Amino acid sequence: xxxxxxxxxxxxxxxxxxxxxxxxxxxxxxxxxxxxxxxxxxxxxxxxxxxxxxxxxxxxxxxxxxxxxxxxxxxxxxxxxxxxxxxxxxxxxxxxxxxxxxxxxxxxxxxxxxxxxxxxxxxxxxxxxxxxxxxxxxxxxxxxxxxxxxxxxxxxxxxxxxxxxxxxxxxxxxxxxxxxxxxxxxxxxxxxxxxxxxxxxxxxxxxxxxxxxxxxxxxxxxxxxxxxxxxxxxxxxxxxxxxxxxxxxxxxxxxxxxxxxxxxxxxxxxxxxxxxxxxxxxxxxxxxxxxxxxxxxxxxxxxxxxxxx
Amino acid sequence: xxxxxxxxxxxxxxxxxxxxxxxxxxxxxxxxxxxxxxxxxxxxxxxxxxxxxxxxxxxxxxxxxxxxxxxxxxxxxxxxxxxxxxxxxxxxxxxxxxxxxxxxxxxxxxxxxxxxxxxxxxxxxxxxxxxxxxxxxxxxxxxxxxxxxxxxxxxxxxxxxxxxxxxxxxxxxxxxxxxxxxxxxxxxxxxxxxxxxxxxxxxxxxxxxxxxxxxxxxxxxxxxxxxxxxxxxxxxxxxxxxxxxxxxxxxxxxxxxxxxxxxxxxxxxxxxxxxxxxxxxxxxxxxxxxxxxxxxxxxxxxxxxxxxx
Numbered sequence: 192x193x194x195x196x197x198x199x200x201x202x203x204x205x206x207x208x209x210x211x212x213x214x215x216x217x218x219x220x221x222x223x224x225x226x227x228x229x230x231x232x233x234x235x236x237x238x239x240x241x242x243x244x245x246x247x248x249x250x251x252x253x254x255x256x257x258x259x260x261x262x263x264x265x266x267x268x269x270x271x272x273x274x275x276x277x278x279x280x281x282x283x284x285x286x287x288x289x290x291x292x293x294x295x296x297x298x299x300x301x302x303x304x305x306x307x308x309x310x311x312x313x314x315x316x317x318x319x320x321x322x323x324x325x326x327x328x329x330x331x332x333x334x335x336x337x338x339x340x341x342x343x344x345x346x347x348x349x350x351x352x353x354x355x356x357x358x359x360x361x362x363x364x365x366x367x368x369x370x371x372x373x374x375x376x377x378x379x380x381x382x383x384x385x386x387x388x389x390x391x392x393x394x395x396x397x398x399x400x401x402x403x404x405x406x407x408x409x410x411x412x413x414x415x416x417x418x419x420x421x422x423x424x425x426x427x428x429x430x431x432x433x434x435x436x437x438x439x440x441x442x443x444x445x446x447x448x449x450x451x452x453x454x455x456x457x458x459x460x461x462x463x464x465x466x467x468x469x470x471x472x473x474x475x476x477x478x479x480x481x482x483x484x485x486x487x488x489x490x491x492x493x494x495x496x497x498x499x500x
Numbered sequence: 501x502x503x504x505x506x507x508x509x510x511x512x513x514x515x516x517x518x519x520x521x522x523x524x525x526x527x528x529x530x531x532x533x534x535x536x537x538x539x540x541x542x543x544x545x546x547x548x549x550x551x552x553x554x555x556x557x558x559x560x561x562x563x564x565x566x567x568x569x570x571x572x573x574x575x576x577x578x579x580x581x582x583x584x585x586x587x588x589x590x591x592x593x594x595x596x597x598x599x600x601x602x603x604x605x606x607x608x609x610x611x612x613x614x615x616x617x618x619x620x621x622x623x624x625x626x627x628x629x630x631x632x633x634x635x636x637x638x639x640x641x642x643x644x645x646x647x648x649x650x651x652x653x654x655x656x657x658x659x660x661x662x663x664x665x666x667x668x669x670x671x672x673x674x675x676x677x678x679x680x681x682x683x684x685x686x687x688x689x690x691x692x693x694x695x696x697x698x699x700x701x702x703x704x705x706x707x708x709x710x711x712x713x714x715x716x717x718x719x720x721x722x723x724x725x726x727x728x729x730x731x732x733x734x735x736x737x738x739x740x741x742x743x744x745x746x747x748x749x750x751x752x753x754x755x756x757x758x759x760x761x762x763x764x765x766x767x768x769x770x771x772x773x774x775x776x777x778x779x780x781x782x783x784x785x786x787x788x789x790x791x792x793x794x795x796x797x798x799x800x801x802x803x804x805x806x807x808x809x
Binding site for chain 1: 683687688691730737753755757767774779782789794
């Protein structure tokens with residue numbers, strides 16, 4: 192079972208409890224292996240101490256050999272983090288390559304056709320690359336202090352905001368400045384995009400106030416924040432998935448608008464590149480949701496039962 | 501905090517541990533409130549019994565009033581389950597309506613154009629409606645015996661298989677019988693569809709053997725199955741999300757193939773119906789992933805630490 196271990200640091204809280212501040216455990220935290228023996232057990236003190244030492248040594252060995260540095264978990268950790276990072280940066284690079292090589296690069300208001308090209312690049316940068324790294328941080332830095340991870344998570348999402356905003360303006364501008372002007376918000380892609388932006392904004396505002404601002408009165412808001420964590424985590428992953436779905440519909444729409452059907456069916460180069468970009472996004476959907484899944488709880492794992500966020 | 505409670509039965513295992521068989525707790529299962537008092541506590545037996553009775557009554561009241569029948573959790577439970585069921589059946593109904601009303605209904609090999617219409621209907625039935633209900637079962641029946649939920653989960657997924665298989669054959673057949681024949685597997689939609697079918701098949705085979713067949717030697721395989729649960733749950737939700745993404749790209753492609761751009765931008769009826777179907781699928785993505793999220797762990801909740809699957 193150890194080779195199936197899902198985390199290099201399984202002693203830490205599962206992802207759904209990502210906000211714990213480890214240094215000072217709260218009073219009602221009850222580590223499982225600090226429990227007193229049952230009262231009906233007759234124990235010899237010496238014997239008990241020996242057993243304890245043995246158990247500790249065993250636990251230590253177990254921790255060192257199999258969990259923290261175990262090949263299984265480190266192998267999984269490295270593969271997931273490296274592949275996800277390559278895909279997150281690779282999908283942005285591929286979008287850039289496609290737009291520059293096949294769509295004529297960028298422009299601002301002087302050329303609406305090329306102004307549009309900012310849209311896919313900035314949306315992939317904001318919704319996929321920055322947001323993806325922001326989510327992945329909870330897998331990469333599971334061993335760091337929670338407050339640093341939280342701050343980095345906020346910074347990465349904050350970096351996504353200007354990208355998404357300018358990407359959105361670019362497509363509106365490009366439609367309005369075309370001659371004749373193109374209408375907005377009629378397509379399935381635009382509807383999905385609007386839902387995704389709405390969810391993203393909601394998550395950012397709620398997350399910022401709940402997990403950073405409310406820390407000012409830490410004790411009073413702990414229960415509320417604890418209840419919010421799984422909801423924020425679930426909606427966060429869903430927003431990422433919807434961003435991928437929005438990108439995929441956008442790419443589908445673009446490929447049918449810019450390529451003739453006979454070019455697409457004849458495996459024209461640009462079609463293959465757009466399909467490959469879509470596949471990178473699909474691989475990211477699988478990998479990121481796998482990376483931040485709830486870990487397996489284990490009987491021999493020291494765990495704290497009360498959440499403190 | 502109770503009004504934020506996420507489950508009508510929070511005493512039960514979180515979704516990631518959905519396979520527990522509750523009637524016979526294993527030897528090493530350690531319910532938190534059955535713990536003996538610390539050895540340095542001086543207790544009077546009578547006093548202790550009174551306290552125990554009081555605590556039990558309190559726990560019972562807590563369970564009855566706030567968790568199982570509490571307004572917050574039941575409200576959430578009802579809203580999520582009812583809305584998700586309406587959307588799961590509604591998206592199938594809307595697909596049927598669209599295909600019959602606007603695309604000429606169904607046919608088999610005599611009319612490839614109408615044979616194609618089986619594809620969206622059967623794929624939505626298999627990948628969205630049956631699979632969606634199958635996933636949702638773990639939220640609907642959290643209070644039932646795990647083995648029944650498992651069997652129902654398998655049956656719903658098994659029902660999806662013929663839908664997906666015939667839906668796949670329908671599109672292949674329709675392409676090959678067209679004059680001139682249309683090529684297969686060139687589009688982004690078809691690539692995403694193939695990945696989704698592959699993941700679905702993998703999940704079904706691994707799930708069937710691990711969680712049903714391996715029950716024949718329950719004890720020996722418990723560790724392996726425990727490690728597999730979060731992976732199976734994560735990949736299951738991802739497969740559902742990819743199925744939605746595949747549907748959305750399919751709808752985008754179809755709308756650009758069958759409607760002229762000026763019809764789509766002028767909000768032609770068929771375009772609005774396809775967009776609405778897409779929105780129903782997006783709502784399902786949000787609702788289903790919210791419904792099966794990991795629940796909040798609570799300090800005062802009876803929980804078992806060792807997983808038994």
